[in-house]
Amino acid sequence: MSRRGQGHLDVVPASEDKPVSQVPAAAAIVFPDGLVGLPALVRHRISAVPDTALYEIVSEDDPKIGFIAVPVDNVKPGTYDRLRDRGLIADGEWVLAILAVHGEPPAITANLAGPLVIDMANATARQLVVEDPEFPLQVPLREGE
Numbered sequence: 001m002s003r004r005g006q007g008h009l010d011v012v013p014a015s016e017d018k019p020v021s022q023v024p025a026a027a028a029i030v031f032p033d034g035l036v037g038l039p040a041l042v043r044h045r046i047s048a049v050p051d052t053a054l055y056e057i058v059s060e061d062d063p064k065i066g067f068i069a070v071p072v073d074n075v076k077p078g079t080y081d082r083l084r085d086r087g088l089i090a091d092g093e094w095v096l097a098i099l100a101v102h103g104e105p106p107a108i109t110a111n112l113a114g115p116l117v118i119d120m121a122n123a124t125a126r127q128l129v130v131e132d133p134e135f136p137l138q139v140p141l142r143e144g145e
Contacts, residue, residue, distance in 0.1 A: 028060070029118055029125045036114055036127050041065060044125075046118070055096060057116070069096035075110040075139055083115070088128055094118040102138065109138035 026047040034042050043060040053074050058066035072079040072095045083089045095117055097110040112135040118125040 027120065027123065029057075029120075029123050031125045031127065033126060036129060038065070054099075057096075068099045069116060070099060070110060071095065072097050072110075072112060072115055075141065076112060079112060079115075079135070082134065083128070083130075088130070089117050090119075092119070092121070094120060097139075099141070100138075108141045110141055111137055112139055113137040 026045045029044050029046050031042050031044065034040055038059075041059045041061045044057050045060060046055055046057050048055055049068070053070055055069045056066060057069055072083070075097050080089070080095050083095060084091065089095055095115050097112055097115050100109055100111065101107070102109055113130050113132075114137070115128050115130070115135075116125055117128055
């Protein structure tokens with residue numbers, strides 16, 4: 001389907017202002033303030049899932065906890081620019097949306113209300129809390145969009 005908007009997983013090419021590049025086999029990143037609801041989990045490893053636009057983020061503080069994430073523009077094109085225009089991210093930072101599975105039958109959603117912002121140059125990250133209906137908590141993803 002070629003419709004743009006919410007819920008597609010097409011690969012968005014990298015550019016200087018929208019970095020979405022390959023991560024080394026597994027790069028260490030630190031969330032100094034932890035994650036929302038998980039403040040003690042500060043040390044993580046991020047790795048690219050081969051042949052996809054997905055990233056796996058696993059806690060080194062509790063290896064049983066991990067996430068799959070995708071660049072925000074792969075969920076809703078223009079999200080990166082809107083966050084940058086609001087001064088919430090800086091050029092060169094990666095912005096990923098955490099994916100989750102909900103309901104019956106199961107459906108995959110992306111969290112644009114709490115994107116992960118990663119500065120790979122400094123190996124640091126933070127989770128934003130965006131309270132705006134333009135950035136929903138659960139954006140449904142549909143295969144093939």
